[in-house]
Amino acid sequence: MSALTVTRLCKAFEGLHVTTNVNLNVEPGERRLIIGPNGAGKTTLFNLITGELTPDSGSVQLFGRDITKTPSRQRPHLGMARTYQIITLFPRDTIIHNVSLALLGLSPARWNPITDIKHQGHLVERAREALERVGLAHLAERPLAQTSYGERRRVEIAMALAQNPKVLLLDEPFAGLSIDERRDVHKCLMAIPRDVTMVMIEHNMDVALEFAERITLLHFGEVIVEGTRAEVVDNPRTREVYLGH
């Protein structure tokens, strides 16, 4: 059974077709890279998969379960997590509070209006573990506003990992990072175990190609090339629309 199956997915904004009959089949544990020029519909595809956008037609299945009509807020409870291209965190709070919020999102305790959140020991402990996985445990109590861009990227990944996802969608995790920061994020991603299926959008081909097992090339909302790393890189269409001659 595939981890993530997207079938004939279509989306148009007032006549502008941003996703046209997209098919995607990601096997459990696979590392899939989605590439394409700007405006190819990569982030829109993520938004359709996570339910932030409703498709005009087509379906999305998570481990064989049709989730096309499942509200986006319920998808994390089914094992889907994502990061954003533009970092979307809680800048007034500490790093550990950010990760705790991610854990709380899947816990019935989120409805508790009485107990002090600081007394939710298990949450804090698990948040610290998630931060350790991305190498930020030593900065746990630091306000997010006092962190670097690269650290925030890692906080985003820690939040996603804290939710123990089965499928993790990463939207340009290397965007805007320095060489050192890129190396840190790359290390975090490579350390994620195989029981997490990963789909990543990325423009930085140096790090992305190292990550990817299979690659899907999108162009004007359509899948034009798909295959193994070697197949896609060698394909003339890839060179024509994306890599250049």
Place this chain on the structure above:
Amino acid sequence: MNARLIALVIAFAALVTLPFWVSGVYYINVSTQILFYAIFALGLNVLVGYAGLVSLGHAGLFGIAAYATGYMLQIGAGHTVAILVALIAGVASMAVFAVLSLRSTGIGFIMITLALGEILWGLAYRWISLTGGDNGISVHGRPAPLGFSMASPTHFFYVALIVFLLSVVMVAVFVRSPFGAALRGTRDQPRRMNALGYHVWMIRFYACLFSGLLTSVAGILFVYYNQFISPQTLSLTSSAEVLLMVISGGPGTLLGPIVGATLVVVVKTVVSGFIERWNFLLGAIFVAIVILMPEGLVPGTVRLWRLAWRKRAPSAAVLPAKAEPAP
């Protein structure tokens, strides 16, 4: 014992002994007004400060609770029944408000709550058989729980103080809870919260109900204090006034709405006795706050205090600032 605890103990002692050190009934009554307006502001602050939802119709809910109390007493119900009906009416009305207004956020939410508040104000004027129209409803007598009469200003002050302290504790517990953290999350990053598995609409809805409960409590105290309720209480001016209490004191803080309520009530009642154009003064104060401390008096003072402290002790500047909100 840390500084915050000492300040709390001093404030508590000052409040409890207030009738002994203020001169005359007038100032006790002013203090009582501050207490129930502070509860009203705390209720609105749950939405404005912690949920990021600005309501301009809260005076309507405040008025519903006050009218419900007055009406029930008028038809011969006891105080307990009147208070329970008022609480239920206030929270139920807030639920209707929330269902209609949570379809939107930002300016849309403001406009819908404003419109709903105006509808209630219009009903209070025109539904004469229920509200008495312009003449309003008079309330005779105050409850006497366990034989403790609230007839005297001092006794009523103590009852208002107990209710106020309970409200402060409720809000403090709520804000520090996981639900409070989730609510603040929906204020800062609703899209992200949704992607993390939170039901953003439902969180906002429950916050509205809590806000409605506190507003209703304040409305009940108001009607027992004044022993009269008229449509003026539901006007847009009243909604704007309590919103200014929250904004001037500092939205999203526990102390801010209390300070804001104190400021507005003192200028309206005490300063107006000395300055004829007190509205002008109040407006000038608000303008000064917006310019000098846009985050509100409480967070603004904390910011200035920290700044002054760092100037005095430069080494303190290297210490990481706390991410906790101002008190």
